[in-house]
Structure formats: C-alpha cells, structure tokens
Amino acid sequence: MNPVRIDLNADLAEGFGRWELGDDDALLTVVTSANVACGFHAGDPSVIRRACERAAAEGVAVGAQVGYRDLAGFGRRFIDMEPRALADDVLYQIGALDALARASGTRVRYVKPHGALYNAIVRHEEQAAAVVSAVRDWDPACAVLGLPGSRWLTLAAEAGLRVFREAFADRAYTPEGTLVPRREAGAVLHDPQEIAERCVRIALGEPVAAVDGTPLRIEAHSLCVHGDSPGAVAVARAVRERLAEAGVTLRAFAAGGED
Secondary structure: OOOOEEEEEEEEOOOEOOEOOOOHHHHOOOOOEEEEEOOOOOOOHHHHHHHHHHHHHHOOEEEEEOOOOOOOOOOOOOOOOOHHHHHHHHHHHHHHHHHHHHHOOOOEEEEOOOHHHHHHOOOOHHHHHHHHHHHHHHOOOOEEEEOOOOHHHHHHHHOOOEEEEEEEOOEOEOOOOOEOOOOOOOOEOOOHHHHHHHHHHHHOOOOEEOOOOOEEOOOOOEEEEOOOOOOHHHHHHHHHHHHHHOOOEEOOOOHHHOO
C-alpha cells in the first residue's frame, strides 16, 4: 500500500511596513510550502525577503501568491482587467519574488493566485488564460496550485504546466466544491481540532460535509491554512499533528521541482 502524502501550505509575507499580519516565523516551522505575497495585495520587499530567508532556512518551498493590484482591499476585490495587463502584472510579481527568493538562497517553485483572483479564475476564461500565459512566459515547467475543477487548472494543464490541486483546511465549501464567500456566516472555520479532523478526511480521500451537510469529496495535493486567520499557528500545528497520527506524510508538492 502506497503511503499517503500531502502538502501543507500557508499564505505568508502579508504585512506591510510597520503593519504586521500573521506569524510567519512560527508558521514556517510547521508548513511545507509558503505562498508568499508579491507586493500587489500585501507585502513589501523587506517583509517578502524575510519570509524567503526563513523559508530557505526551514526547507519550505516558496510559491508566488500573485493577485490583483489592490493593497487597500487586500486583493479580495475583483478587478475587470484586460488579459494582457493582467498577464503582465502576474509576470511582474513572479519575477520580483523570484529575485528576492534567489537572494535568500531559494527560488520560486510554484504559483498560486490569491483572493479575488483565485476565485475569479475558477470560471473566468479570459483571466484564467492570462494567468496561465504569464506563468508559461516565466517558466513553462512551473508548478501551479489551485481549486480542483477550476478553469485555471484546466487551462494550465493544457498549456503543459504541472498542475496540483488544493483544499482549504479552514474554509467552508458549497455543495459544488467552491468556497463559501467570506461575507457569509460560517465561511471561515476556527476550531483547530475540527479543522484537523477535516484535513485527515481529505488526505485519506474521505468526504467532508459541505456547508449544507452534503458529503463532498475533495481530491487535493495540498492543504491550505490561512496565515492571516486568528489562531493560524495553532490550527497549522493541530493539522500537522493529526495528520502524523493518521500516518500521513507531509511533503512539499513542488520541492526541488519534483512531483
């Protein structure tokens, strides 16, 4: 019987200047992959470089968390952009992060869109294609991470990118397998043990309950814990411990550029 392996990722480098958000140092001792902000939705060069340095020291894979140019809205507001402009913005973000990562002893190993962009390209054909185009222009062999069944992952696979699917440890799902919008009650889960148990079920291929109670099976290579959520470190530690107890091995999906 093949061992069960899964990645644990978190969103990091989301502070800006004197404004701090999340505990990157603590999370980097728990997760196996770091979705590092690239300065458009959050993060400044110093915050980003520190996250990259800590990730390199801990052996955590660095991914570019690209988003809309929306610091004020934390990248959670949809922006109706021309595809070429969006592609250029995404390429710019990946390149900037990769420079800071390489100066820190590592490099960008995958791309994961953030916030409103992540949700938009589940169905928005033009924007999904624009993000795929940007990633291919940067590195045709790059790994990408996203929601199962999204147009983003479908188009990325068709373009020859290495595609990996993601589940969210601390978010509620609709019966269709999409995320419940944050503005709705119950969209974000907070109990570490409840979240950890859901993660074990996902890792083992067992169904979890959607927001209406519908059994939902989510095939995922990676589990995401939001670094900006209250108690994120406690949640991440509970998830890691419970996965280990269940015999699940944690491994970065894009470590060393390997599957």
